[in-house]
Amino acid sequence: MEHHMQYPDLTLISHHLCPFVQRSVIVLLEKNIPHQRRYIDLAAKPDWFLRLSPTGKVPILLVDDKDVLFESAVICEYLNDITPGDLHASDPLTKARHRAWIEFGSGLLMDIAGLYSAADRSTFMQKMEVLAQKWQQLEPQVQGPCFNGAEFNMVDAAYAPIFRYFDVLDAYLPRDLFADLPGVRQWRLALSQRPSARSAVSPDYPDRLRQFLINRDRYLSSLLAADVCAD
Ligand SMILES: N[C@@H](CCC(=O)N[C@@H](CS)C(=O)NCC(=O)O)C(=O)O
Incomplete structure (x- = not known):
């Protein structure tokens, strides 16, 4: 039976070459999580990005347009936690x-x-x-x-x-x-x-x-x- 999970609205702020962004994208895709991606130019970071990102680095994940997650490892863990199945070993x-x-x-x-x-x-x-x-x-x-x-x-x-x-x-x-x-x-x-x-x-x-x-x-x-x- 098709069961649709209710996920928060997720936007990943990205850069085309960033390997840390790719980690997050892979987890989003592995877990079929609906999301948007927005690509920025790291050589000319937009003001809205600098206001949101504590480190000035991508990726950041915007959750329901109010919360900001940064650090790719943390974003990956969060995405894993809110979805069925586990990309981690259980042991x-x-x-x-x-x-x-x-x-x-x-x-x-x-x-x-x-x-x-x-x-x-x-x-x-x-x-x-x-x-x-x-x-x-x-x-x-x-x-x-x-x-x-x-x-x-x-x-x-x-x-x-x-x-x-x-x-x-x-x-x-x-x-x-x-x-x-x-x-x-x-x-x-x-x-x-x-x-x-x-x-x-x-x-x-x-x-x-x-x-x-x-x-x-x-x-x-x-x-x-x-x-x-x-x-
Ligand atoms: N530890 C961070 C590293 C992220 C990172 O280094 N991102 C780079 C691009 S691949 C970045 O945004 N650099 C811009 C800057 O440092 O000004 C993570 O895992 O998310």
């Missing part, structure tokens, strides 16, 4: 471990930012090493095909946006960060096929990301630009 220890690996994923996003912000080749190569090591740390953690086995979990929602960077970056990086990591590779493939993860960005995401990276004018930008010229 408290497993759930706690997953939350820790979600936080590890936030660190990975910082390392990716470090990679595309590196001014010179030697800093860039150091960041590559950090990333390689973190993927190696993840390898024995992955049950496969998803992080915790067959079922898509909150930790998967956090990692799908991380893998997405490499769908664009792989072609330009000096080494394959996923070589010899069969578990992580299988996980990456599973997440790339997940409908919620696929729909969490617009179809022009790869072009937007490439343009963003070129505009940074850092070491990685030169690798991308060289490739464009070679075409």
Whole structure:
């Protein structure tokens, strides 16, 4: 029997490239939650956004036009809590471990930012090493095909946006960060096929990301630009 839940009116304030926004979108889609999304330009934040967001960061979730939630992890937990089903493991220890690996994923996003912000080749190569090591740390953690086995979990929602960077970056990086990591590779493939993860960005995401990276004018930008010229 079709049963319609009564959800609050939800608006996610978003940015097209933000991986933290994508986490929230994936949970919204996984749980079929009706919502609106409003995209802003982070280079020219609107006044209404600055008034609402305590940190000046996306995502924020507007609830019934009166409450504001910020921090993607908190938004994901809230969306999970107000809907039937649970994207978390029920065992408290497993759930706690997953939350820790979600936080590890936030660190990975910082390392990716470090990679595309590196001014010179030697800093860039150091960041590559950090990333390689973190993927190696993840390898024995992955049950496969998803992080915790067959079922898509909150930790998967956090990692799908991380893998997405490499769908664009792989072609330009000096080494394959996923070589010899069969578990992580299988996980990456599973997440790339997940409908919620696929729909969490617009179809022009790869072009937007490439343009963003070129505009940074850092070491990685030169690798991308060289490739464009070679075409
Ligand atoms: N810890 C925050 C991080 C969010 C975040 O860093 N958002 C970035 C975009 S991906 C942002 O809004 N940056 C704008 C700024 O810092 O001015 C979360 O999980 O929501």
